[in-house]
Amino acid sequence: MITTVTLNPAEDKTFTVTRLVQGQVNRIDSVKNIAGGKGINVSKVLRQYGYDVRALGFLGGYTGKFIEDYVRSIGAECFFTYVNGETRVNINILSQDGYVTELLEPGPDIREKELSLFFHDFEQGIADSDLVILSGSAPEQVPATVYHDLILRARNKGKKVILDSSGVFLKESINACPYMVKPNIKELEILSGRKIKRIEDAIGAALQIGGRGIHHVMVSMGAKGLLYINDREIMYAKAPEVKAVNTVGCGDSVVAAFAMACKQEMSNEELLKFCVGISAANATTLESAVIPMDKAEELMEQVKIIRY
Ligand SMILES: Nc1ncnc2c1ncn2[C@@H]1O[C@H](COP(=O)(O)OP(=O)(O)OP(=O)(O)O)[C@@H](O)[C@H]1O
Numbered sequence: 001m002i003t004t005v006t007l008n009p010a011e012d013k014t015f016t017v018t019r020l021v022q023g024q025v026n027r028i029d030s031v032k033n034i035a036g037g038k039g040i041n042v043s044k045v046l047r048q049y050g051y052d053v054r055a056l057g058f059l060g061g062y063t064g065k066f067i068e069d070y071v072r073s074i075g076a077e078c079f080f081t082y083v084n085g086e087t088r089v090n091i092n093i094l095s096q097d098g099y100v101t102e103l104l105e106p107g108p109d110i111r112e113k114e115l116s117l118f119f120h121d122f123e124q125g126i127a128d129s130d131l132v133i134l135s136g137s138a139p140e141q142v143p144a145t146v147y148h149d150l151i152l153r154a155r156n157k158g159k160k161v162i163l164d165s166s167g168v169f170l171k172e173s174i175n176a177c178p179y180m181v182k183p184n185i186k187e188l189e190i191l192s193g194r195k196i197k198r199i200e201d202a203i204g205a206a207l208q209i210g211g212r213g214i215h216h217v218m219v220s221m222g223a224k225g226l227l228y229i230n231d232r233e234i235m236y237a238k239a240p241e242v243k244a245v246n247t248v249g250c251g252d253s254v255v256a257a258f259a260m261a262c263k264q265e266m267s268n269e270e271l272l273k274f275c276v277g278i279s280a281a282n283a284t285t286l287e288s289a290v291i292p293m294d295k296a297e298e299l300m301e302q303v304k305i306i307r308y
């Protein structure tokens with residue numbers, strides 16, 4: 001069993017437009033509404049590959065019900081904590097000139113009682129999981145130390161924890177030493193306090209984080225690819241060229257692929273190819289975290305690894 005945690009799930013609305021013009025009326029060409037949030041996306045990918053998944057996090061209102069129904073429909077176990085507020089709606093606007101604009105709501109108010117209930121659910125929800133995946137932002141009232149606390153609780157029970165968050169939630173949790181962390185370049189800059197311009201800068205910053213006792217650091221660099229640092233190796237893989245339709249959820253696909261690679265005890269090289277192939281395949285579909293599996297296999301074969 002793999003447990004995913006999405007403290008701030010969302011209904012993701014994807015709008016396609018010819019061109020988005022700020023300060024003017026913009027008419028939408030097409031709309032797609034799906035259940036999302038980083039951990040929900042991770043669960044989606046894991047279910048496609050047949051893994052047992054339990055989904056935790058806060059859900060509320062009509063949007064919450066929509067997400068719960070979806071998670072159940074893909075065969076993942078729902079173990080959500082229900083709150084009084086309404087789960088958010090996020091908007092992702094894809095325009096034909098290639099720009100992707102995301103509008104992300106902060107999320108519902110979370111009361112102290114609801115937070116305590118979540119901690120209780122968390123202890124139960126991870127009991128039979130060997131891997132715990134903590135993904136995304138959290139609603140504003142949730143303390144910035146929430147992931148720090150969850151990582152320690154899970155580690156105390158012998159679980160491996162994968163962390164993919166941003167801003168203060170990432171910064172405040174890194175000292176709790178998750179098993180793996182996946183910052184993108186912007187997040188790596190926040191974590192390391194350094195500007196990252198070249199691959200050497202990214203390697204230096206990732207090593208600094210690894211040096212704090214985190215066994216696996218994966219730095220995602222969009223179309224440029226993925227840097228992977230562990231106790232023994234520094235490896236970089238350029239992403240294969242694909243016709244990108246929607247890159248939302250690429251990071252979540254990396255996280256899901258890493259979790260599967262751990263379960264399968266892959267070599268480092270296989271693991272990196274698997275992560276790069278699956279995330280590049282995700283970019284080719286309009287719906288986030290839907291992996292064309294044959295395409296992913298084909299892309300994995302094309303991945304070239306450079307060792308540093
Ligand atoms: N245009 C692309 N072509 C090929 N592969 C891509 C492309 N964009 C992303 N990827 C792959 O997906 C990985 C993760 O992407 P990215 O760095 O955008 O993650 P992210 O910022 O965490 O995204 P999100 O928060 O939307 O999940 C990259 O490291 C790369 O391997």
Ligand SMILES: O=P(O)(O)OC[C@@]1(O)O[C@H](CO)[C@@H](O)[C@@H]1O
Pocket residue numbers: 008010012036037038041090102104135136137138166248249250251252288
């Ligand atoms: O606000 P967060 O939690 O950082 O990001 C939320 C989000 O943008 O991330 C996913 C893609 O990775 C989307 O499904 C979702 O809307």
